[in-house]
Amino acid sequence: MTFTPATALALLQYGDSAYPAGGFAFSWGIEGLAADGLLDSPAQLDGFIADHLGHRWQTMDRVLLRRAFIAPDLELVAATDRLAEAVTLSAEMREGSHRAGKALLGVAVKLGGSGSVTYRQMVSADPRLGHLPVVQAIAYRDAGLTLDAAELVSGWTLVTGLVSAATRLGIVGHIEAQRSMTSARAVLAELLADTPDAGAIPSSFTPLIDIAVARGPSRHVRMFAT
Numbered sequence: 001m002t003f004t005p006a007t008a009l010a011l012l013q014y015g016d017s018a019y020p021a022g023g024f025a026f027s028w029g030i031e032g033l034a035a036d037g038l039l040d041s042p043a044q045l046d047g048f049i050a051d052h053l054g055h056r057w058q059t060m061d062r063v064l065l066r067r068a069f070i071a072p073d074l075e076l077v078a079a080t081d082r083l084a085e086a087v088t089l090s091a092e093m094r095e096g097s098h099r100a101g102k103a104l105l106g107v108a109v110k111l112g113g114s115g116s117v118t119y120r121q122m123v124s125a126d127p128r129l130g131h132l133p134v135v136q137a138i139a140y141r142d143a144g145l146t147l148d149a150a151e152l153v154s155g156w157t158l159v160t161g162l163v164s165a166a167t168r169l170g171i172v173g174h175i176e177a178q179r180s181m182t183s184a185r186a187v188l189a190e191l192l193a194d195t196p197d198a199g200a201i202p203s204s205f206t207p208l209i210d211i212a213v214a215r216g217p218s219r220h221v222r223m224f225a226t
Helices: 005-014 030-035 042-070 074-087 091-110 114-125 132-142 147-168 174-192 207-214
Strands: none
Touching: 005 147, 030 042, 030 147, 030 207, 042 074, 042 132, 042 147, 042 174, 042 207, 074 114, 074 132, 091 114, 091 132, 091 207, 114 132, 132 147, 147 174
16 A cells, blocks of 8 residues: 555545544544443553454445445445445444534535535435445545545544544543554554455444443433434
């Protein structure tokens, strides 16, 4: 996986935690696990990130992103989006994926992405559409990224979002956060070296994460949408 300087700079831009796509609003289960006393140390955060990457991102989000990225037209992209809706069993995870995807899509539209502009019209007409990994495929393709680059940004923005949430919740400090991202880099690099089969069916097995997210609406006070 080799990138030109221009692509490397684009990766820095789109992978920056300051990119205004609303990622700061989602903890993807960290807040719930922390509230239940199941995540309260840097080591546990590292394990959580590895589980999220290996048992959800690699087998679900990455598979959906790849399908959408190589789809020859937006109707097939929409079919992948509806598949994402069908295989995301948790209502709260579906809602979170929709919210994060629509936030990213809104930014891509404002930046003038032609595919993003057309796809937002389709999303407005079908409430099943707009899942994050599918929108990532469209937005990053509009930005001129290759599939390899789009996958890298997708995985890395998940890592930075999780670490940022843990930092804001006080689970780790800023130096510990950097150590967690260093550990996550190795995990993500290993996963990126293992390309999913072309016919892979998207799936995930993160029961503790799903339960933590599902319990979110019942909590009296929360900082994150998921």
